[in-house]
Amino acid sequence: MKKYLFxxxxxxxxxxxxxxxxxxxxxxxxxxxxxxxxxxxxxxxVAADKGYYAEEGLEIEFDYSFETDGVALVGAGERPxxxxxxxxxxxxxxxxxxxxxxxxWFQKYPIAVISKADAGIETPEDLAGRNVGLPGFFGASYVxxxxxxxxxxxxxxxxxxxxxxFNQVESxxxxxxxxVVGYGNNEPLQLQSRGEDINIxxxxxxxxxxxxxxxxNEMLLAENPELVExxxxxxxxxxxxxxxxxxxxxxxxxxxxxxLDDSRLGVLEASLPMWQATTLGQTEAASWQxxxxxxxxxxxxxxxxxxxxxxxxxxxxxxxxx
Numbered sequence: 427m428k429k430y431l432f433x434x435x436x437x438x439x440x441x442x443x444x445x446x447x448x449x450x451x452x453x454x455x456x457x458x459x460x461x462x463x464x465x466x467x468x469x470x471x472v473a474a475d476k477g478y479y480a481e482e483g484l485e486i487e488f489d490y491s492f493e494t495d496g497v498a499l500v501g502a503g504e505r506p507x508x509x510x511x512x513x514x515x516x517x518x519x520x521x522x523x524x525x526x527x528x529x530x531w532f533q534k535y536p537i538a539v540i541s542k543a544d545a546g547i548e549t550p551e552d553l554a555g556r557n558v559g560l561p562g563f564f565g566a567s568y569v570x571x572x573x574x575x576x577x578x579x580x581x582x583x584x585x586x587x588x589x590x591x592f593n594q595v596e597s598x599x600x601x602x603x604x605x606v607v608g609y610g611n612n613e614p615l616q617l618q619s620r621g622e623d624i625n626i627x628x629x630x631x632x633x634x635x636x637x638x639x640x641x642x643n644e645m646l647l648a649e650n651p652e653l654v655e656x657x658x659x660x661x662x663x664x665x666x667x668x669x670x671x672x673x674x675x676x677x678x679x680x681x682x683x684x685x686l687d688d689s690r691l692g693v694l695e696a697s698l699p700m701w702q703a704t705t706l707g708q709t710e711a712a713s714w715q716x717x718x719x720x721x722x723x724x725x726x727x728x729x730x731x732x733x734x735x736x737x738x739x740x741x742x743x744x745x746x747x748x
Contacts, residue, residue: 452485453653458496458508459488460638463683465694466611468675469531469701471682473664482656488682496641501525503643507657512636512709512717513569515738519731524644527738529658530709531665532637534630534700537570540614541605542598543623550578550627559590559603566637570629571607573720577632598622611696619692630700634713635720636738637700651742659746662707669706672698707743714738 459467470488473479479486496508497515501523515527539558541547547556553575561567572582590597594606595616606613610628617624629635640661642654668675676694680686714734721727731737 451483452480453483454485454487455479455506455657456487456489458499458505459490460496460509462490463488465676465679465683465686465690466697467682468672468679468694468697469661469665469668471664471679472667472675473660475678475681476664476667478660478663479657482660484656484660497523497525500641500643503645506646506653507640507642509638510641511566511569511638512714512738513566513721513726515636515641516714516718516721516731516734517726519734519737520727525641526644526647526736527636527639527641527709528647528654528742529640529661529707530636530703531639531661531707532700533703534628535566535570535573535633535635535637536609536611536697536700537567537574537607537629538610538614539571539574539605539607539627539629540594540598540617541625543625545604545625547605547627548625550574550580550632553605554580554584555586557586557588557604559588559594559597559606561592561594561607562589563587567607567609569717569720569724570635572724573633573635573716574627574629576720576723595620611693611700615692615696633716633720634710635717636709636713639707639709647739647742651745654742655746658707658742662743662746665701665706668694669698669701705743705747708740709738711735711738 474486496505496510497518499505500508501518512527515525518525539553547553560571575582575585590603594608594613597603598606598617599622610626614624614626640658647654672694676691714737718727718730718734722730
């Protein structure tokens with residue numbers, strides 16, 4: 427079950443049972459996810475399983491293809507939406523791709539630095555002169571790592587950073603790295619499941635960077651705002667339900683993630699605090715400024731993007747509030 431296509435007939439029955447009426451025509455949406463099927467996508471699974479997308483006239487197919495570039499597809503108008511991190515939005519805007527971030531799903535940047543407790547690495551300052559393994563000098567892990575160092579006045583040269591690929595757990599357990607950079611809802615759980623006593627430094631505790639959220643195309647947002655609002659509204663309902671009842675959300679996730687058992691419940695539980703907000707989905711201008719500053723420091727940007735405020739909006743979130 428690598429891709430789960432939700433058929434109209436199923437939703438007709440759901441809506442009929444609730445006393446609602448199914449839309450006469452369904453808009454098909456293929457959503458680039460950016461990763462493999464995983465319980466961290468529970469809000470989207472819940473919105474699909476409970477018929478929230480169908481009530482908005484949307485038929486969703488989750489696209490887990492690794493080769494899929496959600497930014498490029500949305501920028502070209504070939505997909506209406508994708509799940510993308512804020513740093514990628516800024517880089518895309520610098521290349522004149524007309525994408526807009528309309529919903530902040532992860533309110534806290536999920537990257538963390540993990541070390542064995544006996545290494546004595548408890549604060550970012552403790553990383554100075556230490557051997558730190560990264561999955562690569564790209565992507566969210568690298569951006570979060572540099573942002574963390576910058577937040578306490580450290581430069582990359584102050585730390586012995588190494589490309590170890592996606593082998594953080596093995597590298598740390600074998601003492602090939604004194605610390606590793608990974609996702610706060612992933613690698614720490616794997617290490618703890620092996621009985622390892624660890625320290626975790628969460629990037630979000632030191633700097634507010636823009637993490638994963640929903641992007642759309644400027645033209646779609648201008649010409650068909652109702653479609654954007656419908657998708658965001660249904661997704662927010664799934665997110666709210668997941669936060670309110672994570673056990674139910676995890677059971678629903680089993681319908682979408684092949685072979686999922688209870689061993690990965692911790693992934694969902696660790697993700698919940700990263701999604702919570704006073705107003706779900708809202709993003710902050712200061713977060714975008716800080717994210718851009720880190721990208722400039724890294725040399726990923728030659729200059730600040732023109733009109734950074736156009737890269738994101740809270741208008742959709744405000745319109746779909748109950």
